Amino acid sequence: MPDSLSSQDYVIHARGLTKRFGAFAAVDGVDFDVAAGEAFGFLGPNGAGKTSTMRMIGTVSPVTAGTLTVFGLDPAHHGAQIRSRLGVVPQADTLDNELSVLENLLIYGRYFGLPWREARRRAGELLDFVQLTERSGDQVEPLSGGMKRRLVIARALINEPSLLLLDEPTTGLDPQARHLLWDRLYRLKQRGVTLCLTTHYMDEAEQLCDRLVVMDKAKIVAEGSPRQLIERYVTREVLELRFNREAGAGEATGEGVNLDSQLEGLADRIEHLPDRLLVYTADGDATAAAAFERGLRPASILVRRSSLEDVFLRLTGRSLVE
Amino acid sequence: MLALRLSAPAALTRPTRMVERNLLVYRRTFMVIFSGFFEPLFYLFSMGFGVGALVGAVQLENGSSVPYAVFVAPALLASSAMNGAIYETSNNFFYKLKYAKLYDAVIATPMSLSDVARGEILWALLRGSLYVIGFLAVIAVLGIGGLGLISSPLGILAFPAAMVVGFGFAGAGMAASTFVRKWQDFDILQLAIMPMFLFSGTFYPITAYPPALQVFVQCTPLYRGVHLIRALTTGTPDVWMVADVVYLVVMGLIGLAIVSKRLNRLLLA
Numbered sequence: 001m002p003d004s005l006s007s008q009d010y011v012i013h014a015r016g017l018t019k020r021f022g023a024f025a026a027v028d029g030v031d032f033d034v035a036a037g038e039a040f041g042f043l044g045p046n047g048a049g050k051t052s053t054m055r056m057i058g059t060v061s062p063v064t065a066g067t068l069t070v071f072g073l074d075p076a077h078h079g080a081q082i083r084s085r086l087g088v089v090p091q092a093d094t095l096d097n098e099l100s101v102l103e104n105l106l107i108y109g110r111y112f113g114l115p116w117r118e119a120r121r122r123a124g125e126l127l128d129f130v131q132l133t134e135r136s137g138d139q140v141e142p143l144s145g146g147m148k149r150r151l152v153i154a155r156a157l158i159n160e161p162s163l164l165l166l167d168e169p170t171t172g173l174d175p176q177a178r179h180l181l182w183d184r185l186y187r188l189k190q191r192g193v194t195l196c197l198t199t200h201y202m203d204e205a206e207q208l209c210d211r212l213v214v215m216d217k218a219k220i221v222a223e224g225s226p227r228q229l230i231e232r233y234v235t236r237e238v239l240e241l242r243f244n245r246e247a248g249a250g251e252a253t254g255e256g257v258n259l260d261s262q263l264e265g266l267a268d269r270i271e272h273l274p275d276r277l278l279v280y281t282a283d284g285d286a287t288a289a290a291a292f293e294r295g296l297r298p299a300s301i302l303v304r305r306s307s308l309e310d311v312f313l314r315l316t317g318r319s320l321v322e
Numbered sequence: 323m324l325a326l327r328l329s330a331p332a333a334l335t336r337p338t339r340m341v342e343r344n345l346l347v348y349r350r351t352f353m354v355i356f357s358g359f360f361e362p363l364f365y366l367f368s369m370g371f372g373v374g375a376l377v378g379a380v381q382l383e384n385g386s387s388v389p390y391a392v393f394v395a396p397a398l399l400a401s402s403a404m405n406g407a408i409y410e411t412s413n414n415f416f417y418k419l420k421y422a423k424l425y426d427a428v429i430a431t432p433m434s435l436s437d438v439a440r441g442e443i444l445w446a447l448l449r450g451s452l453y454v455i456g457f458l459a460v461i462a463v464l465g466i467g468g469l470g471l472i473s474s475p476l477g478i479l480a481f482p483a484a485m486v487v488g489f490g491f492a493g494a495g496m497a498a499s500t501f502v503r504k505w506q507d508f509d510i511l512q513l514a515i516m517p518m519f520l521f522s523g524t525f526y527p528i529t530a531y532p533p534a535l536q537v538f539v540q541c542t543p544l545y546r547g548v549h550l551i552r553a554l555t556t557g558t559p560d561v562w563m564v565a566d567v568v569y570l571v572v573m574g575l576i577g578l579a580i581v582s583k584r585l586n587r588l589l590l591a
Contacts, residue, residue, distance in 0.1 A: 060429055080433075
C-alpha cells in the first residue's frame with residue numbers, strides 16, 4: 001500500500017477496522033484503501049465479515065475500533081454528509097412494496113432532498129438505464145429477482161453517488177440477469193463511479209474488480225488484482241480429475257492418500273474436493289499424461305487455467321461453491 | 323453534480339419526507355382512512371343519543387348539568403384522537419419496521435432515525451387530524467341543529483387539544499411498538515387501551531368511583547385528554563388543563579426519545 005497518499009486521497013480508508021458484537025468479532029482489524037474510480041471487491045464466504053464491513057462504510061453500523069474514513073470524513077460524526085454522496089445496494093432488496101416502481105425512485109430522491117421535478121427527471125433516466133421503463137407503473141412485488149435488483153441499483157443512483165456500495169449484487173440471479181447487471185456496473189465504472197462490492201462469486205470478482213481483498217473469518221488474508229492473486233497463490237493451470245466409485249478407483253476423497261502418493265512429484269499441490277481432485281501444475285496436459293502412465297484411470301480429465309476460486313481454496317482451505 | 327440542499331432547515335424538512343411517502347401509499351387506498359372517521363360517530367349516535375335518551379342530564383365537575391350527548395361528545399373526540407394515533411403507530415409502524423424493512427432503506431440516505439421517528443409521528447397526527455376535523459364538523463352541524471354539542475366558543479380549541487392528545491399517544495404508542503416482537507404482543511397494548519377508553523370518565527363522571535380510584539384514573543393519559551377537551555367544549559375551563567397539556571406533551575416527547583434510542587439499537591447494529 002503506497003504510504004505517500006494520505007487518508008484524504010482515498011474514497012475509503014480503513015486501518016485496524018474492527019466490528020464486534022459482544023464477544024464475537026465480525027471484522028477483526030482490517031486495513032484497506034479504495035481509490036477514486038476504482039472497482040474494489042471483498043471476496044469471501046458467508047460470515048467472513050464482508051457485510052459488516054460494508055455496513056460500517058455505509059455509516060449504518062458504528063465502528064467498534066480502528067480508523068475508518070469515507071470521503072475523508074468520519075462516519076460517526078458526518079453520517080448524513082457521507083450518505084448524501086453514497087449509493088447503497090444492500091444484500092436484501094428493501095424496496096418499498098407499497099409503492100410502484102417509479103414511486104420507489106421518486107421517494108428515494110426525496111429522501112435525498114431532491115426537488116420532485118429533478119427526482120422525476122432522474123427516475124426516468126435511471127429506469128431507462130436499468131431497462132425497467134415499461135414496468136414504471138407496476139407494483140414492485142411481482143417483479144422478478146433480476147428486475148428488483150436492477151431497480152435497487154437504479155434507486156442507489158438517484159443521488160448521483162460518487163461511491164456505490166454493492167453487497168452481493170448478483171446473488172440468486174440467473175446468468176442472463178447477472179450479465180445484464182455486470183454490464184450496467186461496468187458502464188458506471190466507466191463513468192468514474194467508484195465501486196465497492198462484496199461477492200462470493202469468483203467470476204464476478206474477476207469480471208468487475210480492479211483490486212480485491214480476500215476475507216476469511218473476519219480478517220483479510222490476501223490483497224491484489226485478480227491476476228496478481230492467481231500468480232501469487234496458484235500455478236498457471238489446474239488439472240481436474242474425477243473418479244468413478246464403481247470403477248474401483250474409489251472416491252477422490254476416500255482414497256486421497258493413495259492418489260496423493262501416485263501423483264507424487266507431478267504437482268505443486270493437490271486439493272481434495274468431495275467430487276474431484278484439483279492438481280495444481282504449470283502444464284496440465286503433461287501432468288495428465290504422466291498420471292496416466294502411472295496407471296491412474298480417472299473417469300474424466302479437465303485441464304483449465306487457474307482461477308480465483310483456486311486462490312480461495314489455497315488461502316482458506318474450503319470451497320466457495322454453494 | 324450534487325443537487326443537494328442540506329442547509330439548516332433540513333432537520334425540519336426531512337421528517338416531512340416520511341409524510342410524503344405515506345401520502346403516496348394512501349393516495350391509492352384512501353378509503354382505508356375513512357373507516358376511522360365513522361367509528362366515533364357511531365359511538366356518538368349509539369351512546370350519546372341512544373343511551374343519552376335514558377340518562378338525561380349529567381353533572382359536570384363544576385356542578386352544572388348538561389345533556390348526556392354534550393358530556394360524551396368531547397370524550398369520544400379524545401378517544402378518537404388516541405385510537406387514530408395508536409393505530410398508526412402500532413400495527414402500521416411495526417409492519418414498516420419489522421416486515422417491510424422500510425427504514426433500513428431510508429437510513430441509507432441522509433435521513434436519520436430521528437427524522438424517521440418525527441416524520442412518522444407527524445404523519446400519525448395528520449391522519450388523526452382528518453378524523454378530528456370530521457368529528458368536529460359533525461358535532462358542529464348537530465350543534466347548529468339546536469343540540470348544542472359544543473356549548474362554548476372555547477370549543478374552537480378542541481382541535482389543537484385533540485392534536486395534543488394525538489401527539490401524546492403517538493409518541494407512547496410508537497415507543498411501545500419498538501419493544502414488540504410479534505403481532506400477538508399488540509393484544510397487550512389493547513389491554514391498556516380498551517380499559518382507558520371505557521373507564522376514563524368517557525361515558526360517566528369519575529365521581530362514580532371511590533376517591534382512591536378517582537386519583538388513579540386522573541393519572542391516566544386518556545383521562546387528561548378527556549378532561550382537557552371536555553373543559554373546552556362545555557366551557558368549563560380550570561387550572562388542571564395546564565396539567566393535561568403538560569402531561570400529554572411530555573408523554574409524547576418521552577415516547578419520541580425512546581423511539582429514537584430504540585430504533586438506533588434495532589437498526590444501527
